[in-house]
Amino acid sequence: MSVLQHDRSDDYVAFCEGVRTLAEVDLLQYKRPDGAAHPVVRGPRGIRDLAEYLQLLRTDATSSTSSSTGRRSTSPSSGAPRAVEMLAEHILPVLAEAGRIRAWSAGCSYGAEAFTFAAVALTAVPGTRLRSAAPTSTRA
Amino acid sequence: MRRHGGRILAEDESTCTVYGMPRAIVEADLADAVLPRPALPAAIVDEAGIAA
Numbered sequence: 001m002s003v004l005q006h007d008r009s010d011d012y013v014a015f016c017e018g019v020r021t022l023a024e025v026d027l028l029q030y031k032r033p034d035g036a037a038h039p040v041v042r043g044p045r046g047i048r049d050l051a052e053y054l055q056l057l058r059t060d061a062t063s064s065t066s067s068s069t070g071r072r073s074t075s076p077s078s079g080a081p082r083a084v085e086m087l088a089e090h091i092l093p094v095l096a097e098a099g100r101i102r103a104w105s106a107g108c109s110y111g112a113e114a115f116t117f118a119a120v121a122l123t124a125v126p127g128t129r130l131r132s133a134a135p136t137s138t139r140a
Numbered sequence: 141m142r143r144h145g146g147r148i149l150a151e152d153e154s155t156c157t158v159y160g161m162p163r164a165i166v167e168a169d170l171a172d173a174v175l176p177r178p179a180l181p182a183a184i185v186d187e188a189g190i191a192a
Contacts, residue, residue, distance in 0.1 A: 023157065025157070083177065091184055094190060098189075098190050
């Protein structure tokens with residue numbers, strides 16, 4: 001992996017919009033306030049900038065679409081229930097009845113998954129009391 | 141996780157929004173089970189030793 005150049009804000013926004021078109025994942029949530037440096041994006045070796053990386057992702061998506069599975073690996077399955085709903089309706093209430101739930105979010109960066117998990121627990125399980133643990137480095 | 145006795149369930153590619161992290165687990169041969177999303181809640185509850 002190599003760090004990709006994206007000195008201009010427009011380049012980063014265009015890359016995020018391209019990824020959103022391909023995968024319905026909004027990387028602009030990682031966009032920092034005006035004037036601050038954008039997040040570092042790492043790409044495969046040989047790819048120099050975000051435009052090249054986006055083109056590679058588009059090529060991958062096209063070839064995957066035409067594969068025997070007939071489904072893009074980056075596309076959400078239309079029939080699959082949303083993960084958050086499953087967590088709220090079928091997992092947390094059942095686990096909570098059995099006692100304390102301990103959750104670990106691996107490599108959660110600024111905490112999106114951990115905070116989402118906590119918010120879902122507060123909503124789905126009445127009487128939830130949250131306790132946070134100190135972040136733990138898994139890098140030996 | 142493995143070293144500490146944890147079991148690892150990975151979501152099957154067929155229901156993934158982005159098959160990135162699950163793929164890494166599967167390709168590293170670390171998944172105890174690879175399941176489509178609708179099967180995951182029962183599997184998680186089962187792993188916790190709770191009768192669904």
